[in-house]
Amino acid sequence: MGHTPIIQRLRKPVPPEMLAALKQRFDDRFSVAHAIREHHGRDESPYPDMLPDAVVYAQSTEDVVFVVKACAEHGIALIPYGAGSSLEGHLLAIEGGVSLDVSGMNKVVALNTEDLTVTVQPGMTRKQLNEYLRDTGLFFPIDPGADASLGGMASTRASGTNAVRYGTMRENVLGLEVVTAQGKVIRTASRARKSSAGYDLTRLFVGSEGTLGVITEVTVRLYPQPEAVSAAVCHFKTVQDAVATVIQTIQLGVPVARVELMDANAVKASNAYSKLTLRETPLLLFEFHGSPMSVEEQAQTVQELARDNGGMDFEWAKQPEDRNRLWTARHNAYFAGLGLRPGCRASTTDVCVPISRLGECLDEATRLVADASFPTTIVGHVGDGNFHVLMLLDSDNEQEWQESERLNEQLVAMAIAADGTCTGEHGIGLHKLDFMRQEHGDDVLALMWAIKRAYDPNNILNPGKVLPVLGNSPSIG
Amino acid sequence: MGHTPIIQRLRKPVPPEMLAALKQRFDDRFSVAHAIREHHGRDESPYPDMLPDAVVYAQSTEDVVFVVKACAEHGIALIPYGAGSSLEGHLLAIEGGVSLDVSGMNKVVALNTEDLTVTVQPGMTRKQLNEYLRDTGLFFPIDPGADASLGGMASTRASGTNAVRYGTMRENVLGLEVVTAQGKVIRTASRARKSSAGYDLTRLFVGSEGTLGVITEVTVRLYPQPEAVSAAVCHFKTVQDAVATVIQTIQLGVPVARVELMDANAVKASNAYSKLTLRETPLLLFEFHGSPMSVEEQAQTVQELARDNGGMDFEWAKQPEDRNRLWTARHNAYFAGLGLRPGCRASTTDVCVPISRLGECLDEATRLVADASFPTTIVGHVGDGNFHVLMLLDSDNEQEWQESERLNEQLVAMAIAADGTCTGEHGIGLHKLDFMRQEHGDDVLALMWAIKRAYDPNNILNPGKVLPVLGNSPSIG
Numbered sequence: 001m002g003h004t005p006i007i008q009r010l011r012k013p014v015p016p017e018m019l020a021a022l023k024q025r026f027d028d029r030f031s032v033a034h035a036i037r038e039h040h041g042r043d044e045s046p047y048p049d050m051l052p053d054a055v056v057y058a059q060s061t062e063d064v065v066f067v068v069k070a071c072a073e074h075g076i077a078l079i080p081y082g083a084g085s086s087l088e089g090h091l092l093a094i095e096g097g098v099s100l101d102v103s104g105m106n107k108v109v110a111l112n113t114e115d116l117t118v119t120v121q122p123g124m125t126r127k128q129l130n131e132y133l134r135d136t137g138l139f140f141p142i143d144p145g146a147d148a149s150l151g152g153m154a155s156t157r158a159s160g161t162n163a164v165r166y167g168t169m170r171e172n173v174l175g176l177e178v179v180t181a182q183g184k185v186i187r188t189a190s191r192a193r194k195s196s197a198g199y200d201l202t203r204l205f206v207g208s209e210g211t212l213g214v215i216t217e218v219t220v221r222l223y224p225q226p227e228a229v230s231a232a233v234c235h236f237k238t239v240q241d242a243v244a245t246v247i248q249t250i251q252l253g254v255p256v257a258r259v260e261l262m263d264a265n266a267v268k269a270s271n272a273y274s275k276l277t278l279r280e281t282p283l284l285l286f287e288f289h290g291s292p293m294s295v296e297e298q299a300q301t302v303q304e305l306a307r308d309n310g311g312m313d314f315e316w317a318k319q320p321e322d323r324n325r326l327w328t329a330r331h332n333a334y335f336a337g338l339g340l341r342p343g344c345r346a347s348t349t350d351v352c353v354p355i356s357r358l359g360e361c362l363d364e365a366t367r368l369v370a371d372a373s374f375p376t377t378i379v380g381h382v383g384d385g386n387f388h389v390l391m392l393l394d395s396d397n398e399q400e401w402q403e404s405e406r407l408n409e410q411l412v413a414m415a416i417a418a419d420g421t422c423t424g425e426h427g428i429g430l431h432k433l434d435f436m437r438q439e440h441g442d443d444v445l446a447l448m449w450a451i452k453r454a455y456d457p458n459n460i461l462n463p464g465k466v467l468p469v470l471g472n473s474p475s476i477g
Numbered sequence: 478m479g480h481t482p483i484i485q486r487l488r489k490p491v492p493p494e495m496l497a498a499l500k501q502r503f504d505d506r507f508s509v510a511h512a513i514r515e516h517h518g519r520d521e522s523p524y525p526d527m528l529p530d531a532v533v534y535a536q537s538t539e540d541v542v543f544v545v546k547a548c549a550e551h552g553i554a555l556i557p558y559g560a561g562s563s564l565e566g567h568l569l570a571i572e573g574g575v576s577l578d579v580s581g582m583n584k585v586v587a588l589n590t591e592d593l594t595v596t597v598q599p600g601m602t603r604k605q606l607n608e609y610l611r612d613t614g615l616f617f618p619i620d621p622g623a624d625a626s627l628g629g630m631a632s633t634r635a636s637g638t639n640a641v642r643y644g645t646m647r648e649n650v651l652g653l654e655v656v657t658a659q660g661k662v663i664r665t666a667s668r669a670r671k672s673s674a675g676y677d678l679t680r681l682f683v684g685s686e687g688t689l690g691v692i693t694e695v696t697v698r699l700y701p702q703p704e705a706v707s708a709a710v711c712h713f714k715t716v717q718d719a720v721a722t723v724i725q726t727i728q729l730g731v732p733v734a735r736v737e738l739m740d741a742n743a744v745k746a747s748n749a750y751s752k753l754t755l756r757e758t759p760l761l762l763f764e765f766h767g768s769p770m771s772v773e774e775q776a777q778t779v780q781e782l783a784r785d786n787g788g789m790d791f792e793w794a795k796q797p798e799d800r801n802r803l804w805t806a807r808h809n810a811y812f813a814g815l816g817l818r819p820g821c822r823a824s825t826t827d828v829c830v831p832i833s834r835l836g837e838c839l840d841e842a843t844r845l846v847a848d849a850s851f852p853t854t855i856v857g858h859v860g861d862g863n864f865h866v867l868m869l870l871d872s873d874n875e876q877e878w879q880e881s882e883r884l885n886e887q888l889v890a891m892a893i894a895a896d897g898t899c900t901g902e903h904g905i906g907l908h909k910l911d912f913m914r915q916e917h918g919d920d921v922l923a924l925m926w927a928i929k930r931a932y933d934p935n936n937i938l939n940p941g942k943v944l945p946v947l948g949n950s951p952s953i954g
Contacts, residue, residue: 114724114833157673168671170680172544172649184920193827193861194645195898196634196684197907197916199925203647203680207673224730247591253701255732294771354667356591382669421672428675439674443661448676448930454927466675 007251013096014053018074022056025066028147029057030106040081044146045089045431046347046393046401049063051303052079052093057101061177061185061216066099069183071460078092079462080210082123082149087348088429090209092465098105100214102247104149108132109217117174117191119219122151129144134238138222142164148472151215156427157207161330164250165257165289167222168425177217178281185233191219203449209427210462218319226257228290229328230299231317233305235281239366239378241309242284243471244358248305258287259383260330266337266377266390272331275338279313284382285330287323330379337377337390341356344374345403347431351415352386364403365389368407374400386424412438417472430452433468445470484804489574493529495551499533499575502543505536506581517558517576521623521649522566522908523824523870523878524731529570534578538654538662538693545691546660548937556939557687559600563633563823565906567686568625571941579628585609586694592650598657599628609837615699618643619901622811631840633904634684638807641727641860642734642766645702650683654694658933668696676782681928686904687939689932703734703766707776707792708803712758713781716740716843716855719761720836723859725782727832731775735764736860737807741841743781743814743854743867751806756790761859762807764800807856813855814867820852820868824881824908828892829863829901842866843890851877863901876940880920889915910945920945 010218022030031037032054041051053076058064071078077097084091093099105121106128112118120129127147129140142153143160152158154176159168166172175189188201204212236242242261249256261284262270268280284306288298303314317323329336338346354360362378369376369389381389389411391404412422412435422435436445449465452459499507509531517559518528530553534710535541548555553591554574561568581603582598589595590613597606606617606622612724620637631653636645643649652666665678682689703812713719716738723736738761745757763779766789781792785874794800806813815823830838839855840925846853846866855862868881889899889912899912925944929936 002665076537112831112833114728115831116727117831142749157671157677159671163671167648169643170671170677180920180924186918186920186924188921190889190890190898190916191831191896192863192898192901193635194636194640194829194863194901195645195829196827196899196900196902196904198913198922199689199928200634200680200684201924202679203677207675207677212676224728226730250593251591253703276667290771291774292768293499293774297768297770297830339559350673354592354594354668354670356589365861386669392764415669416667419668420651421667421669421674423673424669424671425673427673436675439667441663443657443663443680444665445675447657447663450929450931451676454931455924 008196012217014076014098015074017251018070018076019054019180022054023243026307027054029059032322034057040091040095040101041164042082043086043089045087045091045429046345047092047136047430050094052099053096054102055099057104061196062180063184064214064216068179068181071098072181072183072219072458075458076460077463078319078460080151080155082313083125083147084153085146085148086152086427086429088431090156090427090429090465093431101441103107103149105216110359112191113137113246116222117219118222119217120150122215122218123149126153133222138448140220140222142169142172143331145331150218150220154206154215154218155209157423157425159381159384161258161260161381163381164259165255165376169206171202172221173202173218174221175202175219176205177213178205178215180213180460185216207427209429209466211452211466212390212461228292228295229294230288231323232276232286232299232314233283233313233317233326234314235279235310236312237281237282237310237360238457239282240359241311241360242282242410243382245284245306245311246310247355249302250383252301254301255290256286256298256383257289258285260285261380261382261387262333263412265375266333267381268337269340269377270329270333274332276329285326329401329424332396333377333379337392340375340377341392343395345395346428347391347393347408348388349389349408349411350426351411351420352384353415353418353420355385357418357420358382358385361414362387368410372407373403381424384424385420402457426468431465436468442470491553491575492551495547495553496531498542498547503533506536510534511776516569517578518570519565520561520566520568522564522906523822524569524907525568526723527569527571529576530573532576532578534581536581538656540551541577541656541691541693542660542662544575545656545658546943548575548661549658549935552935553937554940555937557628557691558630560602560624562623562625563906565578565628565908566902566905567633567942568904569907570903572588580626580695588613589668590615590666593699594696594945595610595699596694599692599695599785600626602626603630610699614702616702617697617699619646620808622808627695627697631683631692631695632686634902636858636902638735638737638858640858641736642732646683649679649698650679650695651698652679652696653692654683655690655692657690658935658938662693667684667846674838676916684904686906686943687944688929689938691938705769705772706800707765707772708800709763709776709791710755710803711763711788711791712756712760713789714758714787716759716839717836719759720779720839720859722761722786722788724832726779727860729778731778731905732767733763733775733779733860734766735762737762738864739810740855742852743810743856746817746854747806749811749937750816753806760858762803808857809853811867814830817852817854818869820872821870824868824870824885824901826866826885826888827900827903828865828888828897829861830892830895830897832862834895834897835859835862838891838895839864840887842888845887849884850880852944856900905943913945
């Protein structure tokens with residue numbers, strides 16, 4: 001598939017002595033086999049594969065330090081790899097180098113139930129963590145669609161359906177262990193819930209997409225499993241009516257745990273993929289957490305708001321199995337979309353705007369996709385003003401790719417004009433590099449580059465991601 | 478009063494041509510009068526006054542740019558000044574230079590009620606903001622004891638009594654306008670509630686205490702005024718019993734809005750200062766926000782937990798005037814403490830630890846203050862693991878100062894050993910510089926210095942604050 005031109009391989013190949021040293025240290029946890037490199041040179045983005053020269057499977061912070069130091073010594077690119085579920089080309093090896101697979105670092109380092117915190121290795125996935133927590137009465141709420149790794153989620157500042165109530169990785173990472181580009185192991189913060197002790201390095205590494213250091217431990221906040229949970233689906237004639245309901249819900253301070261929008265196409269796709277029989281109109285999917293009484297009350301309030309906005313068929317899912325079926329369907333919306341067009345690849349927009357501007361932005365998005373020559377679905381974390389247009393593209397059709405890029409550009413321009421952002425939760429990777437300038441301007445990018453240059457002067461950490469090249473930015477390699 | 482030796486005036490005085498240029502531009506908003514400089518060379522810290530050479534009263538971002546550029550051109554120190562309520566020497570002019578008073582920049586730039594956001598100039602105080610919001614149905618929850626400015630609160634990463642429910646400035650600042658050391662005006666983020674678009678400059682400037690840039694606008698999140706509010710006081714035989722109640726409250730997920738501890742001395746001081754008749758034992762002060770039913774239910778749950786931990790005299794304050802009296806007393810705890818020893822000056826500790834360690838830390842603090850030769854009170858934002866020992870010192874007694882410093886050092890060492898921080902909300906300023914190394918280690922400080930050097934290479938922005946001098950840090954001036 002075509003794409004914004006990416007110049008691959010500006011850097012020298014990994015020298016034989018470095019390959020030998022890695023082989024000696026890691027033995028069968030080191031590979032240059034094509035299949036392994038291919039697996040690590042591909043994510044969920046629409047880009048073609050871009051293979052690293054070698055893959056190392058790390059099992060400890062010491063392993064990470066070894067690889068970082070080797071890359072630093074030889075000036076070789078290093079790309080941390082977790083679950084491989086990133087959507088924007090974050091882990092593609094545009095300069096070759098070493099893919100550092102931390103998926104084997106998936107242990108719990110420390111669980112502190114009284115403090116509602118857990119420290120995990122970066123390869124642990126969100127589902128592994130919640131499985132581990134199941135009998136503790138606690139849970140970890142951040143839930144991107146994929147079963148992403150905690151390290152990857154921290155790196156992209158991920159969120160998901162619970163962010164409206166529980167926040168994103170920005171709010172929920174308490175501290176990180178990081179290996180710097182110089183191979184030093186640092187801890188960004190204590191486990192105190194708040195601190196005013198100097199610059200916020202935790203939040204600096206969160207969202208830096210592996211370009212400032214390699215995350216080797218993540219300490220996150222946990223929450224008590226709510227005493228009661230209920231979910232509800234409500235159908236609307238128009239997306240506008242659904243959005244009005246959301247805005248009023250937020251403004252009333254109803255502590256809704258989740259509120260998700262699906263357009264008629266997304267509902268249709270989910271009916272087919274997840275074997276549901278939802279009416280194929282725009283809908284909102286709600287979840288309420290709290291005491292039984294508070295959940296009842298929240299649901300009552302929202303039901304009234306929905307009715308005032310023409311909501312139809314307010315349906316309850318009080319049984320865990322019904323709830324899980326609905327939310328699994330929502331989490332599988334991406335794969336349901338793919339199911340609309342067998343063999344396609346998806347490109348996903350991720351704009352996020354202040355919710356007062358959400359109605360007009362969704363209107364514009366709906367207008368734009370109506371003219372698209374490929375199938376689309378729209379799903380949204382509407383409580384946060386964030387929505388995704390999933391564009392289902394024929395992999396071999398360059399014209400469709402160009403059209404999807406234009407559509408994305410139009411949505412991003414609209415979001416930035418509405419005081420929003422090009423990405424609410426997926427990150428920049430390669431795909432949104434061009435939007436960074438538009439969103440932030442050169443002076444802000446210069447401040448970001450200043451940090452990159454100070455932390456990684458030889459540009460070995462996931463080079464070419466997050467920050468577009470400016471006049472005064474370092475040349476690659 | 479004695480203090481850790483601070484070497485004042487290593488920098489050249491402000492050159493006459495720069496003074497003339499400032500006078501010409503700002504006329505009567507520029508001053509070198511001793512009384513004005515004295516007012517700007519003093520905060521609520523126990524340090525002696527350290528006067529700037531000149532004071533400028535800014536009224537616009539353009540004013541700030543002008544002063545920053547003048548200081549940059551001549552290599553002169555610049556210290557942003559808001560409400561002057563900082564506690565750790567943040568605004569003392571240890572190198573002289575210009576105090577940039579932004580208290581006149583206290584306007585609302587934009588209120589967006591649908592989005593629950595407001596953008597204000599940095600000199601607006603939290604009380605001014607809530608007064609402005611009174612009829613909107615919204616409020617801003619962050620409430621340090623003093624009526625601090627929003628710019629100052631952002632700069633120290635402040636919090637207060639509502640943080641357990643609503644978070645700190647870290648979670649509530651959406652974006653900032655900042656004037657850089659080079660005099661460029663940048664905006665750190667859009668008004669989207671979440672974003673993954675690059676490095677988190679917002680959180681980098683929050684808590685940087687004026688050392689990386691001058692904040693000229695602050696966009697914060699607002700919250701719907703709760704439908705119902707109730708407050709309660711509960712007395713305990715011991716601080717331990719109170720802490721156990723708090724831990725259980727948090728673990729059950731009760732969304733308590735405020736939970737504050739006062740020790741018997743603090744209660745005694747508040748009874749005298751605020752004309753209350755509270756029983757002089759350790760107590761917890763609660764506040765519940767929500768629907769009438771939810772508030773009732775939360776209070777019921779907490780009352781039962783308190784009873785199980787030996788809580789006595791659970792008293793309600795449902796009327797706004799009773800509630801306000803209690804919370805005004807809590808906010809005045811600092812001044813109530815001062816009232817215990819007329820003419821004294823206070824030094825305040827600010828450790829914050831994971832709440833599982835709070836009981837032992839408060840035990841140790843109680844043991845230490847029992848032997849102190851000066852009066853003390855203890856108050857705590859215990860839901861966050863943060864508490865303050867207020868030490869009431871004879872201003873002329875060097876020995877008391879030394880003793881208070883040792884006590885602070887012991888508490889900080891204890892907090893750091895408990896995986897906590899030397900400061901939960903007051904910041905570093907001058908007073909906690911020595912603890913930065915102990916808490917973070919040299920490798921982390923080197924990463925912080927790297928940012929300082931990159932953003933402010935000539936070290937003109939609030940020099941000598943936040944970051945202790947390391948071997949490889951720039952010499953001052």
